[in-house]
Amino acid sequence: MRDVELYQQLLGFVAPWTVSRVELSVQGERVDIWAELAPQVRLPCPECETVLPVYDHAEERAWRHLDSCLFKTYLHARVPRIKCPTHGTRQVKKQPWTEARSRFTLLFERLAIDVLKEATVRGATRILRIRWDEAWHLMQRAVERGLRAKDKRVPERLGVDEKAISKWAHYITLVCDLDAATIEHVAEARRMESLDGYFLGFSTAQFEGIRAIAMDMWLPYISSTLRQVPGARNKIVFDPYHIMSYMNQAVDEVRKREHREHRARGDETLARSRYLWLYAQEHLQHKHQERFAVLRAMNLKTGRAWAIKESLREFWKMPTPEEAPAHWKQWYRWATHSRLKPVIKTKKGIQQKLHNVLTYFTHRITNAVAEVINSKIQTIKKATYGFRSFENFKTAIFFHCGGLRLYLVTHTKPG
Ligand SMILES: [Zn+2]
Numbered sequence: 001m002r003d004v005e006l007y008q009q010l011l012g013f014v015a016p017w018t019v020s021r022v023e024l025s026v027q028g029e030r031v032d033i034w035a036e037l038a039p040q041v042r043l044p045c046p047e048c049e050t051v052l053p054v055y056d057h058a059e060e061r062a063w064r065h066l067d068s069c070l071f072k073t074y075l076h077a078r079v080p081r082i083k084c085p086t087h088g089t090r091q092v093k094k095q096p097w098t099e100a101r102s103r104f105t106l107l108f109e110r111l112a113i114d115v116l117k118e119a120t121v122r123g124a125t126r127i128l129r130i131r132w133d134e135a136w137h138l139m140q141r142a143v144e145r146g147l148r149a150k151d152k153r154v155p156e157r158l159g160v161d162e163k164a165i166s167k168w169a170h171y172i173t174l175v176c177d178l179d180a181a182t183i184e185h186v187a188e189a190r191r192m193e194s195l196d197g198y199f200l201g202f203s204t205a206q207f208e209g210i211r212a213i214a215m216d217m218w219l220p221y222i223s224s225t226l227r228q229v230p231g232a233r234n235k236i237v238f239d240p241y242h243i244m245s246y247m248n249q250a251v252d253e254v255r256k257r258e259h260r261e262h263r264a265r266g267d268e269t270l271a272r273s274r275y276l277w278l279y280a281q282e283h284l285q286h287k288h289q290e291r292f293a294v295l296r297a298m299n300l301k302t303g304r305a306w307a308i309k310e311s312l313r314e315f316w317k318m319p320t321p322e323e324a325p326a327h328w329k330q331w332y333r334w335a336t337h338s339r340l341k342p343v344i345k346t347k348k349g350i351q352q353k354l355h356n357v358l359t360y361f362t363h364r365i366t367n368a369v370a371e372v373i374n375s376k377i378q379t380i381k382k383a384t385y386g387f388r389s390f391e392n393f394k395t396a397i398f399f400h401c402g403g404l405r406l407y408l409v410t411h412t413k414p415g
Contacts, residue, residue, distance in 0.1 A: 007033050011065070011075070016041040017096060024071070031068045035077040035097075045084040046093040055083040058091055063098050064130070065105040072129065075105055099408050102141065103134070106408050112138050113406050116399070120383040136392055139399045146404025154206045155179065157363070159239075159370035160215040160225075162190040163377060165393075172390075173221075174377075174397075176370045178214065182403030183373060186394045192220040192227075199228035210235060212363035214370070216242040217353050236356045239367040240316045243357065246346050247309045248278050253342035254305040269295070270302060277306045280313065305340050321361035328354070373401050 001009075003022040013019060013035065020036035042051045057078035065073045080092045097105045104112065116124045116139055125135050155177035162171045173194035175185035185198035199207075207229050214237045215221050225232045255277055259270040276284065276292045284292060296303050311331055318324040335347035350357060360366075380396050398404060 011035075011097065014096070017077075029071050031071045031073040032062075033065070033073065033075050035075060037077075037080055041080075043080060043082055043092045045082055045087055046090050047087040048084065050084060050086075052082040052084060054080045055089060056081050063103060063105045064108050065097075066107050066111060099141075099145075104138070109138060109142070110407055113142050121396075136395070140395050142406035143395050143398045143402065143404065145408065146402060146406050147398070149405050152201075152206075154202055154209045155184065156209060156211045157365050158184070158210060158213045159365070159367045160195060160213060160221050161367055161370040161374060162216070162218070163374055165381075172393075174370065174373070176373055176401075177403075178365055178367075178369045180403055181369050181373065183397055183401040186397050188390055190218065190220060192224045195221050195224035196228060199224065204230065212237055212359070212365050214239045214365045214367045216367075217349070222356075233355070234359060235363075237359045237363050237365055238353060238356050240360060241366055241368065241371065243350060244309075244313065246349065247312050250340075250342035250346040251277050251302065251305045251309050254340050255302040257342075258301045269298070270300070273302075277302060277309075281310060301340060304338060305343050308335055308338055308340075308343055316360065318361060321358065324358055324361045328358070376401055 003024075004019045007022050008019040011019065011033070016038040017035050018038065019033055021034040023032045024030075025032075037054065037057075040053070042053050044051050057080050060076055060078045062074045062076045065075045067073055075097060077095065079095065081089050082092060083089045093100055097107075099106065099109070102109065112124070112128055112130070112135070115127050116135065119127060121132070121135050121139075124130075125132055128135070130138075157178040159176045159178045161174050161176070163174060164171055170188070171190040173185075173187045173190050174183060175195070175198045176183050187194040187197050210229055212235050213225055213229070213232070215225070217238050222236065225236055229235060252274065255270060255274065259273075262269055273291075273295060276288055276295065296306070308331070311334065315324065315327050315331060318327050332347060332351060335343050338344065377397055380400050381393075383396075399406065
């Protein structure tokens with residue numbers, strides 16, 4: 001088999017394109033392949049699709065292709081132009097081996113996407129022998145492609161969450177589809193506008209499709225949702241995990257104050273006990289249980305705060321929307337009479353927003369999925385170490401968590 005035929009087969013080239021020449025440079029560790037269009041071929045105008053004879057060719061370009069036995073391989077061709085009576089001289093848009101604006105062949109991009117999925121960006125540049133900016137450009141285009149191909153449907157159950165990004169000492173806002181476990185929207189900051197940007201992409205009719213939205217009790221998110229989503233009052237669900245974290249902070253506050261009081265008289269009872277009180281009782285490690293039992297029997301303020309916290313955990317287990325308010329009232333009374341300032345403050349905060357705490361019992365959603373994605377993003381943050389802009393970071397989030405179809409659709413049979 002001649003070299004041109006070999007590459008013709010490997011590239012999966014079909015008429016009217018053929019491989020006309022192959023050059024191997026052992027010293028340069030590269031293979032160069034030239035593709036040529038058969039004479040008298042007719043191609044469509046990129047504007048009106050009228051099929052016309054090829055008029056001339058643009059300057060030669062090169063596309064990086066899959067390596068040939070570790071030799072970098074480039075495909076060269078001159079893009080044909082047609083002369084349309086209506087649209088003038090135009091380059092034919094689609095070449096069968098690549099996508100517009102790409103410096104790579106389809107097959108190379110496919111491989112690059114696979115590598116970038118598995119490796120860090122830095123690692124991928126080494127494996128693929130491409131530059132840092134080329135890797136980002138590849139990811140960007142894959143994400144753009146995926147977003148274009150995505151259904152413009154509103155998820156039924158959404159989660160809104162924030163993430164602190166120490167790099168810029170500020171926050172980003174994330175919206176995720178709780179059922180598909182995918183990121184739907186990424187925006188800077190955690191302001192009302194950060195979330196507005198997501199909702200503005202939808203029509204009034206589409207909003208009907210949203211059944212519930214889980215979020216933290218964060219005013220800008222609440223305001224945005226109430227303003228943009230019809231019927232939001234009964235769709236917003238304050239995430240139980242976030243509420244429990246406020247309650248845990250209250251317990252910790254009580255412990256700190258009590259520990260300070262104890263310390264002042266030389267009592268170290270509460271020293272290094274922080275996590276004992278914060279764990280859910282059933283998750284406490286066996287080796288700590290004995291000490292914890294002793295502490296609990298001591299009639300401490302912290303012990304009281306802890307018991308109130310554990311009872312709030314029980315609240316979420318109420319089986320029906322009808323039973324929940326009664327448990328809440330009981331809990332509320334207990335918290336009110338606790339004489340523990342941080343507990344009372346937290347109780348008040350929840351009571352003010354009770355309507356959308358109780359919606360949990362109708363919709364049964366939490367932001368647990370969002371939290372899982374959140375920790376995945378933490379990994380991405382490390383893997384993209386040195387991402388230089390918010391846009392890059394956003395690209396990486398969609399690339400890894402968007403649930404997008406990142407590959408190009410091949411117009412030719414794969415080589
Ligand atoms: Zn035309």
